[in-house]
Amino acid sequence: MRLDVAILGGGIAGLWLLARLRAQGYAAMLFEAEALGAGQTLASQGIIHGGLKYAIDLKLGQDADALADMPTRWRACLEGKGDVDLAGVQVNALHHLFWARRSIASRMTGFFGSKLLRGRVDALPEADWPLALRDPEHVGAVYRLDEIVLDVPSLLAHFATRLAPWIKLCGADFRIERMGDGIAALLLRDPMGEERRIEAARYVFAAGAGNEQALTMLGQPASRAQRRPLRMLLIEGVPSPLYAHCFDTSDKPRVTVTTHQTAAGKLVWYVGGQIAEAGATQDDAALIDAAKREFATLLPRLDLSTCRFAGWHVDRAEGATPDGRKPDAPVIQAHGNALLAWPTKLALAPSLADTLLPMLPPPAVGAIAADGWPTPPIATPIWERAAWR
Structure with missing residues (x-):
């Protein structure tokens, strides 16, 4: 299968980017090994921060600057007027x-x-x-x-419904064929056990902790990521x-x-x-x-x-910082045609996509299809899985 962009990771970062790419005519697909939102996305509290959380020491810093415009961006999307249409997503608190x-x-x-x-x-x-x-x-x-x-399960369900043809379930283990310091092809297994060869102009890894595996495959030290x-x-x-x-x-x-x-x-x-x-x-x-x-x-x-x-x-x-603290903004690392991306916070998914899009070549592949390849489920909310005491 040939694509303009292959995205690995079905959290908010990958889903938001996929929506932006599809709207701009890219032949893009997202591949998820478990369930949509299964990692950090469903573990988030759904707050679209404007940065004031980081002013509680009575100062405003870079954290606050990076987040300042996010509530306005997300509100526009929820009204169906932003760069991603989120009309219908449940808002838990205004x-x-x-x-x-x-x-x-x-x-x-x-x-x-x-x-x-x-x-x-x-x-x-x-x-x-x-x-x-x-x-x-x-x-x-x-x-x-x-x-x-926001109600994060509702947000995930919205993306899953609107983008279903371009979201695919794959096995957790994958291989890459190297091309210089980048990737010639991505080799995935679908749920039927068939190996699928994905060739793309760009590969975006937005898999959270899963990005560490990609770093290793690309010959990069795991220390370029942090937890x-x-x-x-x-x-x-x-x-x-x-x-x-x-x-x-x-x-x-x-x-x-x-x-x-x-x-x-x-x-x-x-x-x-x-x-x-x-x-x-x-x-x-x-x-x-x-x-x-x-x-x-x-x-x-x-x-x-x-x-x-x-x-x-x-x-x-997250992408690593010299002192191990939380990055102030989304982090993107480029290795040839592979881009490793961490949004840092759910609220910053739009900012991550803004930064990634200029790093991609124009769409060139055209229409794509993946017959018989299932879509991953949406992860179960953590309050339904907790071990109560």
């Missing part, structure tokens, strides 16, 4: 929130009221605070951010929805909470932030104990006594 503990609320007033942030942050009156935060003895302020929260693990927390049976960061004077929120619903109709809080960073070295029992103490400190009136808890390990894979 705004994500910041809440500050009473002890530091006064420090936030000047910062979030500055001209720099005007229009991106609004202080909420107490009457509009979500139920979980209506504890004025311990919650000092709540701010509404210009950030939306930053964490252990997310799930709380099932919470009393009400919450979409918020807890503000503190560090470079990460103490907790970041989004809300999801199980197939059985139960609400689940999915919790990241500092607690998940610290959880990377803990087992589930230790994580859950730490979480109970943290929420007892932050929201002591909140009753979680009847809830069930679970941990979820996430191995965030």
Whole structure:
């Protein structure tokens, strides 16, 4: 099979790029070895950050700059007016929130009221605070951010429906035929065990941790990729929805909470932030104990006594940085006609595609078909797979 572009990896980075390429007339296909969104995409919280999360040390840096335009880009797409049509994708929350503990609320007033942030942050009156935060003895302020929260399974289903003819399921093991420092052909196995030879002008690897295998095949050191693990927390049976960061004077929120619903109709809080960073070295029992103490400190009136808890390990894979910290923006590494890509965050998928597209030659192959080659399923949400305690 001849293609203009072959994409490996069925997460948000590969799917967004495929949608852009198909819209511009490229003969492009995406190949996924497991299920769409199975790695970091479904493990994300669905927040379309505008960078203010990285201002919680009362500064704005490069992280914030890279993300500043993303909420506007995604909102346009959700309205069917952007470079990728996402009309119909479920939005869980129109705004994500910041809440500050009473002890530091006064420090936030000047910062979030500055001209720099005007229009991106609004202080909420107490009457509009979500139920979980209506504890004025311990919650000092709540701010509404210009950030939306998406239902990631709905986002994946949208791409799967619209792009199904060009998304193919393949085996986890693949081979490449080298051509200089690039690739002459990609050799994949379809679900029937038949080896398929893919020849493309460009090969884009957007497989997260799977990119490390491609680096090795291309003769590159695995150190050109990095991982930053964490252990997310799930709380099932919470009393009400919450979409918020807890503000503190560090470079990460103490907790970041989004809300999801199980197939059985139960609400689940999915919790990241500092607690998940610290959880990377803990087992589930230790994580859950730490979480109970943290929420007892932050929201002591909140009753979680009847809830069930679970941990979820996430191995965030990224392009390497010299100090091992999170990259400020998407990372792309070129090796001949092979491009290895990491979006860094779900919200930055549009930015990654913007950077990749000028690196591709114009479309040349024309119409393509792959008869009898199945489409991969959509991965099961993690709150349906968690080991509850």
